[in-house]
Amino acid sequence: MNIYLDSYPSFGSDDCEALRILLRQVIRPSCRVLEIGSWLGTGSTRVIIEELLVIPDAKLYCVDTWMGSPNVARHLAIAEEYDVVATFRHNVNIAGGSGIVRQLIMNSDDAADIIGSDTFDLVFIDGDHSYEQTRNDIKIWRPKVRSGGILCGHDCECRPHGALRERILSAVNSDSITGVGTSFSAIHPGVILAVDEAFGGSAHLWSEDVMQRSDGTTGRATIWDVVISK
Numbered sequence: 001m002n003i004y005l006d007s008y009p010s011f012g013s014d015d016c017e018a019l020r021i022l023l024r025q026v027i028r029p030s031c032r033v034l035e036i037g038s039w040l041g042t043g044s045t046r047v048i049i050e051e052l053l054v055i056p057d058a059k060l061y062c063v064d065t066w067m068g069s070p071n072v073a074r075h076l077a078i079a080e081e082y083d084v085v086a087t088f089r090h091n092v093n094i095a096g097g098s099g100i101v102r103q104l105i106m107n108s109d110d111a112a113d114i115i116g117s118d119t120f121d122l123v124f125i126d127g128d129h130s131y132e133q134t135r136n137d138i139k140i141w142r143p144k145v146r147s148g149g150i151l152c153g154h155d156c157e158c159r160p161h162g163a164l165r166e167r168i169l170s171a172v173n174s175d176s177i178t179g180v181g182t183s184f185s186a187i188h189p190g191v192i193l194a195v196d197e198a199f200g201g202s203a204h205l206w207s208e209d210v211m212q213r214s215d216g217t218t219g220r221a222t223i224w225d226v227v228i229s230k
């Protein structure tokens with residue numbers, strides 16, 4: 001099987017910037033970062049590697065089945081035709097991250113079972129975006145973040161309130177639906193609902209602030225984050 005070399009845009013420049021800012025709040029020598037959902041290693045994984053490369057003894061744990069999310073047809077088609085695990089390793093190599101990345105080829109639940117509490121400075125959730133799995137990921141990974149560390153994730157475009165609420169509640173098993181009524185072309189109902197139920201207003205949504213880009217244009221990231229206190 002070949003590796004997948006076409007582009008796969010999954011993590012926009014505003015999301016990259018938001019994730020970098022969060023990482024810089026918590027990373028330190030010997031820090032530990034974990035992400036659930038690394039896919040090809042060209043999106044969030046690359047950002048985290050770039051930030052950790054300058055930190056002594058930093059490690060990034062990447063948890064993924066590398067089978068694609070069950071509700072994303074494009075994932076399943078790529079996973080069927082290409083060697084996604086080898087693609088990930090290839091891209092980690094190119095980013096210079098082979099020495100810091102620990103690859104855990106398993107599902108999120110199995111990984112959480114073998115990892116102790118208070119282990120990570122930052123956990124980034126970007127796995128299966130259905131409501132049930134996102135809710136579960138928040139529940140099982142929250143205790144793994146040290147006090148003062150950050151639990152965060154991708155694809156939370158808004159809160160499930162107002163006119164959008166019915167549409168969000170009726171599509172919580174879908175990966176995404178059209179973003180009519182928001183600043184985004186698509187939104188992720190399962191993530192939006194799970195984050196709101198877990199944290200309510202304590203979750204910081206980057207989508208609620210306009211980000212100024214270096215080229216003068218503006219945009220919005222879809223990262224959510226919570227600082228864990230114990």
Ligand SMILES: C[S@@+](CC[C@H](N)C(=O)[O-])C[C@H]1O[C@@H](n2cnc3c(N)ncnc32)[C@H](O)[C@@H]1O
Nearest residue numbers: 011037039043044064065068069107108127128
């Ligand atoms: C949205 S993609 C991740 C995108 C990646 N973070 C990026 O920036 O390009 C979701 C990933 O989650 C993985 N995944 C889906 N369900 C999972 C589960 N239960 N446990 C672990 N990984 C899972 C899929 O294989 C896929 O690689």
